[in-house]
Amino acid sequence: MSVIVWWLVTVVMVAVHSASAGVVELNWEVEYKLRWPDCKEGIVIAINGEFPGPTIDATAGDTVIVHVTNKLSTEGVVIHWHGIRQNGTPWADGAAGVTQCPINPGETFTYNFIVDKAGTHFYHGHYGMQRSAGLYGMMIVRSPKETLQYDGEFNLLLSDWWHQGSHAQELYLSSRPMRWIGEPQSLLINGRGQFNCSLAAYFNKGGVKECKFKDNDECAPTILRVEPLKVYRLRIASTTALASLNLAVEGHQLEVVEADGNYVAPFTVNDIDMYSGETYSVLLRTHNPTPSRKYWISVGVRGRKPNTTQALTVLHYADAPEYEHLPYPPPVTPRWDDYDRSKSFSKKIFAAKGYPPPPEKSDEQLFLLNTQNLMDKYTKWAINNVSLSVPATPYIGTIRYGLKTLNYQKPPGKEIVEDYDITKPPVNPNTTKGNGIYSFQLGRVVDVILQNSNVLNGRGSEIHPWHLHGHDFWVLGYGEGKFRLGVDEKTYNLNNPPLRNTVALYPYGWTALRFVTDNPGVWFFHCHIEPHLHMGMGVVFAEGVDQIAKMNIPNAVLGCGSTREFLMNRGRH
Amino acid sequence: MSVIVWWLVTVVMVAVHSASAGVVELNWEVEYKLRWPDCKEGIVIAINGEFPGPTIDATAGDTVIVHVTNKLSTEGVVIHWHGIRQNGTPWADGAAGVTQCPINPGETFTYNFIVDKAGTHFYHGHYGMQRSAGLYGMMIVRSPKETLQYDGEFNLLLSDWWHQGSHAQELYLSSRPMRWIGEPQSLLINGRGQFNCSLAAYFNKGGVKECKFKDNDECAPTILRVEPLKVYRLRIASTTALASLNLAVEGHQLEVVEADGNYVAPFTVNDIDMYSGETYSVLLRTHNPTPSRKYWISVGVRGRKPNTTQALTVLHYADAPEYEHLPYPPPVTPRWDDYDRSKSFSKKIFAAKGYPPPPEKSDEQLFLLNTQNLMDKYTKWAINNVSLSVPATPYIGTIRYGLKTLNYQKPPGKEIVEDYDITKPPVNPNTTKGNGIYSFQLGRVVDVILQNSNVLNGRGSEIHPWHLHGHDFWVLGYGEGKFRLGVDEKTYNLNNPPLRNTVALYPYGWTALRFVTDNPGVWFFHCHIEPHLHMGMGVVFAEGVDQIAKMNIPNAVLGCGSTREFLMNRGRH
Incomplete structure (x- = not known):
């Protein structure tokens, strides 16, 4: 078989962007910044001063043009568009040493590619361990003919964070004998975590203290504010350096509908396992709690013996009291080494109806x-x-x-x-x-x-x-x-x-x-x-x-x- | 005190340089390494695993060829040959952004230049703050017809050292508002200092503890082992990131004979002031102490309110007891803000006889x-x-x-x-x-x-x-x-x-x-x-x-x- 299988490409494209496609053009400056990702100061790679980087919001068929200026002092940089197939533009894939040379300090390189397929994607550094240093952000490609029905959506970008800088980590891993970097100090949701305090401290008398946030605290969690009896799409991506994760929303089930930019046959779970590099969309249906209240969203470590506390944020129903404690502790993350549970989740994932099957035989x-x-x-x-x-x-x-x-x-x-x-x-x-x-x-x-x-x-x-x-x-x-x-x-x-x-x-x-x-x-x-x-x-x-x-x-x-x-x-x- | 011994190779400088100039060709790999420069682990930039980098030893007229391979993970690198005029080879000067592009990771660049003039020089990184990260070493260019007479020589490369990494320092200095990096934690002599201990602790009861070195300790001082009644040339270079220094040898005067690779009219002092970028040769005449003993060599901060203890090493006369404490405390560094004293030293420096005067007028x-x-x-x-x-x-x-x-x-x-x-x-x-x-x-x-x-x-x-x-x-x-x-x-x-x-x-x-x-x-x-x-x-x-x-x-x-x-x-x- 020496012919490109174009039939496949066209069918898998969930929606063809029939109207005139748009252009999303962005100017980005990449530089190190001092930030407080987990309420402790650290050095992150920011884009235009933002950590995580700005969310790209495009529609399938659009051309995305990103002018990336490297403002790092002595380091090269690239950005990989994770989930974008780069059909016809393989040099725009952003993998250093594979598809391009790193962008030198002081230089600007332009990524120019078509986002041919709708989905929940993200982007991240792909040179050295710059992803670990915080070079990442969400990339949403919308379908012009979305088949999913929902009333609102939230992006949740999950990552892990070390207090040791990424340069030192690189050196440790490359040393003889290798020195292991250990488990992350914190898990972050949208770049926000809490290291020395907890949103849920009042459930553990005598443990870590309760977080007291000031206005605009960089480590205050992104609150998901919802209305009763609605459907919300949570677009979740894991860009962790190391951690496998489990995400749960207290008192709510999650209907998995998309994985890595492809619709899947919907199935409902209490929590989802996520590995680095994966994305999911889940639909969350709100109840009508009376009185109105808040629920935990928790993210914990799976697959490695954890030494990192859960990342937490809050699903906040309209009219729920702003400063009231939540009545119950956050969901408990499943046992880290319960691999059967992990596999069981993986094995629930099937293509949505309408996707053609794969070729019957391999070459x-x-x-x-x-x-x-x-x-x-x-x-x-x-x-x-x-x-x-x-x-x-x-x-x-x-x-x-x-x-x-x-x-x-x-x-x-x-x-x-x-x-x-x-x-x-x-x-x-x-x-x-x-x-x-x-x-x-x-x-x-x-x-x-x-x-x-x-x-x-x-x-x-x-x-x-x-x-x-x-x-x-x-x-x-x-x-x-x-x-x-x-x-x-x-x-x-x-x-x-x-x-x-x-x-x-x-x-x-x-x-x-x-x-x-x-x-x-x-x-x-x-x-x-x-x-x-x-x-x-x-x-x-x-x-x-x-x-x-x-x-x-x-x-x-x-x-x-x-x-x-x-x-x-x-x-x- | 068990220390590394750098046995002196006594060379009487009457070597005759053959008519045909030589070639010094070197292969260098530049990479980060974990080292203990001041008895505390830190990350240095090493050359072929050595910190400081290898000493280059050439003769005036030689061609120096250095193949530099960048083994850093994501950073460019250059090397500046400080004191070499690069006549006819300005692209080999090694100043990033001025005379060359940084060498990319994984690439090899060849410096090729003639060292036309004898003198005490050094080399160092000249990109970002890589000099501060430890990318430096000595560069000795010998005269085929040395007029100075001495029995042996030592190189002393002086530097300052921070526990905060150079990447973080760069970011602090570039932040808004600027965050000052503070005074160095340690001063290093040939890349060796002591932070949490002191060679001279026994003079300060209750203060910092005495250093106990193990074999091959990276922070054990370079001991200068001398014979009585000889003349030694100390070739001293300061590659500090910040500190102005004063160097003194207990019980010995120093005759200044060379500055930045040029002979000066000899003058004798008890100690010398040195600023970053300067080199000196001083002649030290040994006595005949009976019984044989050891003397301090001390380096302290001048020109800024110091918050860094003196760097110390030892002038060790032959037959002096190896493990005996020195009888007196190290020389006291002159008051940091005694600028008159500093200027007085500068104003003692004149060209040696035989140098032509400068042009009488400027254009x-x-x-x-x-x-x-x-x-x-x-x-x-x-x-x-x-x-x-x-x-x-x-x-x-x-x-x-x-x-x-x-x-x-x-x-x-x-x-x-x-x-x-x-x-x-x-x-x-x-x-x-x-x-x-x-x-x-x-x-x-x-x-x-x-x-x-x-x-x-x-x-x-x-x-x-x-x-x-x-x-x-x-x-x-x-x-x-x-x-x-x-x-x-x-x-x-x-x-x-x-x-x-x-x-x-x-x-x-x-x-x-x-x-x-x-x-x-x-x-x-x-x-x-x-x-x-x-x-x-x-x-x-x-x-x-x-x-x-x-x-x-x-x-x-x-x-x-x-x-x-x-x-x-x-x-x-």
Whole structure:
């Protein structure tokens, strides 16, 4: 199959923007600022002085133009538009070293792309650990023909926060021996959390003190003010560096209707699990409490032994007394290691009616064994024994100009490693660094089987939320233990698998996904846990190498490394 | 006290330099490392894992080639070769935004230049506040025909150290209102200091505890091991971010013989004052103590109200008992605000015999009024009311290709401001940002009169050590109060003024210097206090603009901003 499957693209587009598409044009200055994200002063990366960055509000079909000026002192910067497929504009994907050179201090780079599909998205830094430093914000793409019905909406951008700065964290993780950064000090909802005080302190006599906010306190929570008997859409995105989360609203159920910008068959839960890189829309139906009152919204840690208190905010019914304490304590976050509960949630997610099923068969099968290894005594994450080292020259430029600095003809392994025991620490713990690039022809149906394994030392296996740039993929299934070739494929859901761009790989398990190589470009595929990516947990998919070589890629994204050298010198006279 | 011993290699400087000049070629990797500079863990910028960076040891006439690989995660980097005039290689001067683009992470840039003149020099980062982060090292250029006679030598590289990281410091200084970084926590000698302990604790009962070093402790002092009745050359450089220093050796006088790479008429003192950016060689003659013993070497703060304890190390005579306490306390640093004492030291410095006098008359007079101002409520340092904002494109490239992004035809003022009262805070405290560029034709004799003034708030005036790249200059004189045009010129020393590259501007005073524009290039001239430069305290001298426009400047230094755009696009086909 060597033809782009355009039928897929058109059908999946929930609503085609028929009227003349608009333009959303923004000027952004990115710089460090002193802020109080969790009632303790810290350094954040702000956009136009705002933390989190401004919310982008566009309509499907719009062109989004963002002029990003780097006002950091000595650091480069990029911005990745998480969930936007960048069809035809792969150089605007904002992944440093993959699709562009970092924007130098003092320079302005313009991102220019079409948001072809409605959904709840976000954007974030994708260079070093700048996402961890607070470079993120919401990106809402509205459907011109929204099929969901609701009366109001709220954005909830969830993140985690360390008091140690991101530069120090990078160094710790890169040190020999590796020094772990530990659990976050706070969880933030829309950039707001409380470290040394609690909104719910009066339920714990003698514990942390109650928060007393002053006007305009940067750590005062965003209150969700609602009317009775209405339907609200909560658009939730997790941009955590590390934490897997669970969100609950006291006394209210949540109807899940969207995941990663795709409608899902609605289902109702008491709380939702979220991994870094995921977005959801849930519908919340308000009651008519008499007397009017407030309810907790709580966000807690899952999947790692938590050492971080819940983030809290309040669902505030109209006319509820402003300063009255809430009558009950916040919802309790489910036990961190109740993975069955997590998987049960994941397995409730199916595509909404109307989505076509995936192609019945795949052309290629790519096994990605996730391991934690040692390399020259540095702790690394590796995929098929290769720990990703992103080169100084973006892949997209190296391929465009056929430079010899990248050998994309020699990918790491693709096959399942038959004799690898995923239940034990790696037998040979050593790994190598590499560019981790896999290239695909266009029009191929590719299955990726992510295989989890035991960590480097002791017994344990971690959750990894994998995020693919440039694509949605079908989540075909999850399984326990090692993937059984020729057997587990039969368990795939080929009927109504959800389309997503991020999916969890559970401890000691496997996750299978399918996508079609219909988007020429170079696409990052990586664990969305920022420390894991920093330690090498990613690969790169080069899609349509021949097409990339003919692309008109703006020089502005290639102004570093060997493409800069090549392009500057070819004009020498 | 168990310490690292840096055994002295005694070299009698009668080596004959062969007719053919040599090449010193080095491969450097620059990266952040966790170190214990003052017995407390901190993050330093190391070179090949060393902090301070490796000492360069070359001979006058040699070609020095340094391949610098940037291993920082997201930051650019450059290295300035402080004291090297870069005649014919102005693009190798290593001043970010002036003579080159920062080296991007993952890239290697090669500095290639001739060290034409013997002397005690050093090198350091010149981007953001990376010098403050520890990016520095010694650079010794030996004379093939050394006229000084000595039996051995030691390098002493002096610096100051903060526990707050340099990124946070940059942000504090750039915040509105400005947040001052405070005095350093420690002074370091060759990157080694002691914060929570003291070598001399036993003289202060109940105070800080005595240092107990373990083997290979990174904060154990460099001991100077000497023989009796010998002559030692101490090569001393100050690369402090802020502190002005005083160095004394207990029981020994110091004969000053070299300043900033130029021989001076020898004079003997009990201690020397040093400002950031200065280097000295002093000859120390050992006695014959019986029994053999140890003496203190102490370094303390001058010119600012100190809040930092002295840095200490030991002059250890052969056969002195290794673990015995020293009999007397360390030398006391002179009172911080005894400026007369400081000036008295400066005024003892004259060129050694044999140096020709400066040209008798100057062709141009450039007055540089140093003020502290407010700009849009940001605190800035300004020169003639312009606070330097280094552009994203290096001046040298903008001039080379005649790009319109820099208007060097419109310099800031050059004249003395007749009605400015330097004894009071600025009447109009507002200032503007600018590129601060002055251009000169070649072959001109230029006098620069640096004029100090009162700070922004309250009464006070600070010391500013001004450093000129690409040149030595003659220090014609120092004066009190406001420079009197037509009067103070008559006090100039035109007989034997010392040649230097750094000179102090004292509180409320003026300093006059003269240089000849004989080195085509773009040369930074700035206060060497890193926070002051960060806040705009500098100007740029473009020398021989017509010659620069014809220079063969390597593309590798122009790969950013508008020169990158220009050079990449001219090759488009």
